[in-house]
Structures are given as structure tokens and as C-alpha cells.
Amino acid sequence: MKRRKQKKVASESGKIFIAPQESPDGKFLAFTQEGYNGILLLNENKEISLLTQDPASGYGFKWLKDGSGIAARSAKYTGYKRENSIVVYSLKGENTLQLSGLSSKQPYFPQYQPVGMLALLKRVK
Template identity: 25%
Template sequence: MKRNILLCALLLLGIQLQAQEFSKPKEIPVKGNFTNPVASPDGKYALLTQEHNHGVYLLNLTTYDVVPISPNTGIGYGYTWNADSQTFYFKEKGEKEYFSNSKVKSYSIKEKTASEIDLNHNLLPSFNGKNEIVVHTNPFTLQIEATNLKTQKTWLITSNEGQYYNAILSHDGKRVAVHNGPDIWVYNIDGSGKGKLIGQGIATSWSNDDKYLIGFLDESQDGHSISNSEILLFDVENARTKKITSTENQFEMFPSLFGENQVIFSDENSGKIYVSTLKL
């Protein structure tokens, strides 16, 4: 227990505690417990899932209606939006299939229909329907790679030893944020140069101008259950971290930036969804 507390303290030493201006979070009045919200580019919708990535749900951020899209277990991870905000993508497996056999489905909000598309589900998290280049973890080497979907050419991005995960492509497609243990690194998409250590935590979203990453850092006193979690803002250019929430009873996680620096995030303690505005 003391070791875990000491580790958390060490991680927080590099965090500047003066918070950015963060408006008082507004609770989204939805029934049920949800997590991992990902807002559409136009800010009109958000994708949600439930505990253990159970199911995919579509939240209308104007009416607060929640529409169940798929009830299957374990599929609420890695879903992503088309750049037009009218289509989103998620993975789904058959009842007797393994997750490695998952197929990618495209859902049209206008038509209210889902159809299978020809895309490896491992490439899904950085796919927006229009980009030719996607980033992903090689499941065998645990390094981050990029693939050109048009030419099928694949190349290595990370060059250091480690087990990398959760690659997040920048909006301009020139850089990628990756994770290696508790560390967040940013690499050039073409694999040139060395990676840059940005901070520690879990990054979940780039700002529209690609100058910042937003994410969170959770804590555990027993090494198993979460005892707290706060939202962090990472200044990519200066490699500085700022803590932008500080609460005892809320476990803020999975923040997603959209619109004019608006943030949607989940409270893992209550299963509620909140929105706020961040002044960068």
C-alpha cells in the first residue's frame, strides 16, 4: 500500500498543480451508467459504452437521448467517428467468435443502419473514414506502426525498447501520441527523429490545433481498485503537464475534446457523463 502511494506521489511530482480555467462540469441527464465517451467532430453526438466495454450507445448531446446500437460485450473499445460526424465505426464479433475475429461495422445516423466494411479491427482507433494513413500496435512486436490503407505499405514508428499501446493520431496526421508503461511519447508519423517524452498518464484526445493532449491519471491504494482519478492537460511542445480537476468523490476519466475546447468525460465512480469547457 505504501509503495503504491509513493509511486503515485512520484508520478505527480512532475505535474504543475495550477489548473487551467475549467468551467464547472455539467452532468448529462441520461439514465444508466456509462463510460468512455467519444464526441463527434461537430459536437452533436457522443459514443458511449458501459462497464467492461459492454455495448455501443449513441448519445444525442442536444436532446440527451441514448440509442443502443449494439448490445454485445467487449465491443465498446476503439470506436471512432467519420470526419463528417454522420457515420461512426465500431467492432463486433459473432457470439461464438473470438475478439481477434472481430469485424468493423459502419453505422449511418441518418439511415439508422450498420454495415460491415473491409478494415482490420486493429486499425480502427485511428480511422476516420477519409484518412489514408492509420496507426496501430503490432500485436507480435508491441511496437507502433503506421499503414497506408491505399498502398498497404507499413512502417515502424517507435524505435525504442518497450511495449507500446494506445496510439492516437494527431488531427493533421503528422504525429502520433503513444504509451509505454505510464509514459506518454509523441513521435513523427513518418518514423523520423526520436520520440519526445510528454508526461505520464493516459492520453485520450488531441486538441483541435494539435498543441495539447488531454488525458487522465488514476490512482489505487491497493493495486486493484481505483481510489481516485483526475484529468490532465499535456502541453506537447513544452512537455508540461497540468492537473485540471481535483476532486475526492469523482473519478474523472476518458476525457474527449470537441468543438471550441469543450470536454466530455466520465465519472467512473458514479457512471455519469459530464461536459465542461477548457480555456487553453
């Protein structure tokens, strides 16, 4: 396996960015930060913007095939109780689309099927 040369493309004082994923059209780089809270975007001009600051949304997120948004698992906390749902965040700043209800069970992760459809997969014992 050939390793790609790594280069630093974004930085912000005191922050560590992780889990980069390039958009299907190559115009954006989506990534998260330590703790997987929020999703940030780096555009072609090397400007960083915040797509969402939802807790846990940076873990396991997937670009929509057309690059118009990102599907991710989002967490909501009520005291110590955590509930998760799958949300689509639009790059155009439109409202988010919640694809699943809140659940305290093992969270779903967005995945693509071979036919290109977004599917919600969850572990079953």
C-alpha cells in the same frame, strides 16, 4: 494541463456510462457502458438511443471525420471462441459496413491517418 469541468449529461438507473466522445459537428455524444458492450448516442435534446449492442464495440471506437457514423471493433462469439472485425455503424440506421474479416488474432482498432483516411492498424510482433 487544464482540466475541463465535468458534468453529468446522461444517466439511466443501474447503468454506468463510460468513454464519451463528441461527434465532429458537436451534435452527438457517443459512449458505451460497463463491459464496453454497445455504443449509445446522446442527441442535442438529451435523448439516448442505441447505435449498436454488438459485444466489445464500445472499446476504442472512432467517429468518422464527417460525423456520419462510427468505426469500431466488434466481437462475435461462437461458444467460447471470440472473433473480431472492424465495422462502420451509420447514424442514419442504414446497414453496417464490415471493413475487415473476422479474426481470432489480436483485434484491429480504427485510427485516422494525417490525411484524414481511416486506417486499420494491428500489432505486429
